[in-house]
Amino acid sequence: MSTAVQERGRGKRVRLDKPELLAPAGNLEKLKFAIHYGADAVYIGGQKYGLRSNADNFSKEEMREGVEFAKQYGAKVFVATNIYAHNEDIDGLEDYLRGLQEVGISAIIAADPIIMETCRRVAPELEVHVSTQQSVMNWQTVQFWKEQGIERVVLAREVSMQEIDEIKAHVDVEIEAFIHGAMCSSYSGRCVLSNHFTDRDSNRGGCSQSCRWKYDLFTKDQPEGAPLATDFPMFAEDDDAFTMGSKDLSMIDHIADMIESGVDSFKIEGRMKSIHYVATVVNAYRQAIDAYFEDPDHFVLNPVWREEIYKAANRPVNDGFFYEAPGHEDHIFEPEDKVVGFDFVGLVMEYDEATGMALIQQRNHFKSGQEIEFFGPNGTHFKQVVGRIEDESGQELTAARHPLQLIRLQTEMPVKKWDMMRKKTGK
Known part of the structure; x- marks a missing residue:
């Protein structure tokens, strides 16, 4: 209805x-x-x-x-x-x-x-x-x-x-x-740039996002004093490339x-x-x-x-x-203003209320001393600095390096299964 x-x-x-x-x-x-x-x-x-x-x-x-x-x-x-x-x-x-x-x-x-x-x-x-x-x-x-x-x-x-x-x-x-x-x-995805440039049909699932590429622009109008040529670059070599995204x-x-x-x-x-x-x-x-x-x-x-x-x-x-x-x-039309991004670095699998220890599945590299942030669908939202990191056997680690590795760390506030852990990109 x-x-x-x-x-x-x-x-x-x-x-x-x-x-x-x-x-x-x-x-x-x-x-x-x-x-x-x-x-x-x-x-x-x-x-x-x-x-x-x-x-x-x-x-x-x-x-x-x-x-x-x-x-x-x-x-x-x-x-x-x-x-x-x-x-x-x-x-x-x-x-x-x-x-x-x-x-x-x-x-x-x-x-x-x-x-x-x-x-x-x-x-x-x-x-x-x-x-x-x-x-x-x-x-x-x-x-x-x-x-x-x-x-x-x-x-x-x-x-x-x-x-x-x-x-x-x-x-x-x-x-x-x-x-x-x-x-x-x-118009709402009805594009043929991808078809022409890459032979990938955008209307059958093959869009190569050609509009997001970087381009050089040329003109046929000869600038004064320029050497004879068919096409003339509109920008200097060190100028930003053109895009139309x-x-x-x-x-x-x-x-x-x-x-x-x-x-x-x-x-x-x-x-x-x-x-x-x-x-x-x-x-x-x-x-x-x-x-x-x-x-x-x-x-x-x-x-x-x-x-x-x-x-x-x-x-x-x-x-x-x-x-x-x-x-x-x-x-x-030029390099974008970069928003400070975040990387997904860990997923909460379990939380022990008695000890305040969380079992985390590693998704990207993080290490002791880094500031991380927890967030989740049930109201979890806080920052803390990573303290001691342990593997499943209790052995101390300096960093969580291995994809999908299970580690334990102390959290400053309670977390729940499915809560996510992130850090600023590049930090």
């Missing part, structure tokens, strides 16, 4: 139900972290038909395990089948979709009408969600998809807040919108507007992002959404949520197309 809302002063909507928080899951481990850190649903890719062919996509058995894990938390699993299919892609489609239904997937995210139609015919228990690849930007197109029996429409990233208001006013169908993650320099989207500062817009599902981009990124971003939006519903009339953004987002940021951020069309300042 679409969002239940009531109108109040000057058109502001009061939500009667929480929006779904939808997180990316590039592999089974990321799926579990996303759900444990607060996602109501996750979207994954299978071995075929998705637009992230370089991600650690799911086998059928991994999907089954992911669905069973999600059920424990009351969460759902969606599968991206959002390629634009060529003739050779159709073979095996029916069996693939039946397999998704059999393992308990809740919905597919599709762009190609033949994939949608085939799913409704051979796997009717699966919901069909129209992918952002369809570039839906107006209420009449949303109405069209509703009339085709589609349960949810994922809006194009180019839709404004005003356009969302108009869509919600005209059509009663579930709406999903991106609230965080990478933006595309083309856009800044990332982040709506954490406008979460109240997003909630009051009536959007049913808030989507975070990033199936190829790290576990630390997924857990951090999901946890920040989870806290913000929950805090809003505790007291909508007095909601105030906690700056800690924004700080958490920045700890996982890869690029500078903006608010996309929601309020006004981005300008040149919303693109990255």
Whole structure:
């Protein structure tokens, strides 16, 4: 069912139900972290038909395990089948979709009408969600998809807040919108740069992110005094290289507007992002959404949520197309302003309340004397300096060097299983 809302002063909507928080899951481990850190649903890719062919996509058995894990938390699993299919892609489609239904997937995210139609015919228990690849930007197109029996429409990233208001006013169908993650320099991912430059089809899962590359620029206009040549460089050899990548989207500062817009599902981009990124971003939006519903009339953004987002940021951020069309300042044409990043260095496996000792699974190198930070979905959030490190037998170590090594250390405050331990990048 679409969002239940009531109108109040000057058109502001009061939500009667929480929006779904939808997180990316590039592999089974990321799926579990996303759900444990607060996602109501996750979207994954299978071995075929998705637009992230370089991600650690799911086998059928991994999907089954992911669905069973999600059920424990009351969460759902969606599968991206959002390629634009060529003739050779159709073979095996029916069996693939039946397999998704059999393992308990809740919905597919599709762009190609033949994939949608085939799913409704051979796997009717699966919901069909129209992918952002369809570039839906107006209420009449949303109405069209509703009339085709589609349960949810994922809006194009180019839709404004005003356009969302108009869509919600005209059509009663579930709406999903991106609230965080990478933006595309083309219309909602409809790009052929990758095809031309690398022979990798961006609309069949092979995008090489050509817009993020660094380029030299040339002109055919001969500068005065330049030697005769076909093309002339526009910049000096030591100038910054040109790129055309856009800044990332982040709506954490406008979460109240997003909630009051009536959007049913808030989507975070990033199936190829790290576990630390997924857990951090999901946890920040989870806290913000929950805090809003505790007291909508007095909601105030906690700056800690924004700080958490920045700890996982890869690029500078903006608010996309929601309020006004981005300008040149919303693109990255030169070396980026680096946000101080953090590395995921350990995962809490056990905690002994009597001794204050935590069993930590090492994920990146750390050593005694370094400042680290613990955070988790149940309120854990503190910094401390690493003291004595022991292996499982109690032998003292100067550092945790070995991947997935189990070590013990004293924590200054209680921690819980699944809490994460991080340090500043490069420290």
